[in-house]
Amino acid sequence: MADYTFETVTHCVHRWIIPAPEPLGAAAEEISKAWAVAVDAYREMYELAREAPIPGEALRLHVRDTAIVIEYAIEERT
Numbered sequence: 001m002a003d004y005t006f007e008t009v010t011h012c013v014h015r016w017i018i019p020a021p022e023p024l025g026a027a028a029e030e031i032s033k034a035w036a037v038a039v040d041a042y043r044e045m046y047e048l049a050r051e052a053p054i055p056g057e058a059l060r061l062h063v064r065d066t067a068i069v070i071e072y073a074i075e076e077r078t
Contacts, residue, residue, distance in 0.1 A: 008078045014041060015071040017064075026068045035059075038070045045074065 016034040020026035038059055043052065062069040 010076045010078070011073060012076070013071055013073045014038070014045075015069055018068045018070070019066065020064075020068050021066055031068055031070075034070055038072065042072050045072075 016038050018026045018030050018034050039054055042048075042054060042058055043050065048054075059070060059072050062071065
């Protein structure tokens with residue numbers, strides 16, 4: 001009899017993409033709005049209170065050629 005386990009991992013990335021066209025780039029107000037929504041979504045996903053701090057590495061910023069991307073990833077094991 002084999003001695004092992006099996007699992008399937010689903011990796012899901014949630015992204016907020018803010019257009020940043022040249023030469024002006026993304027407006028700070030738009031980044032701020034997207035950040036607030038991303039933080040709220042993260043709190044909801046992990047059932048955190050509105051005042052609860054978000055772990056420092058939870059949300060990530062990425063720069064694309066014509067956009068700023070805010071994201072967080074989750075994994076679900078089944």
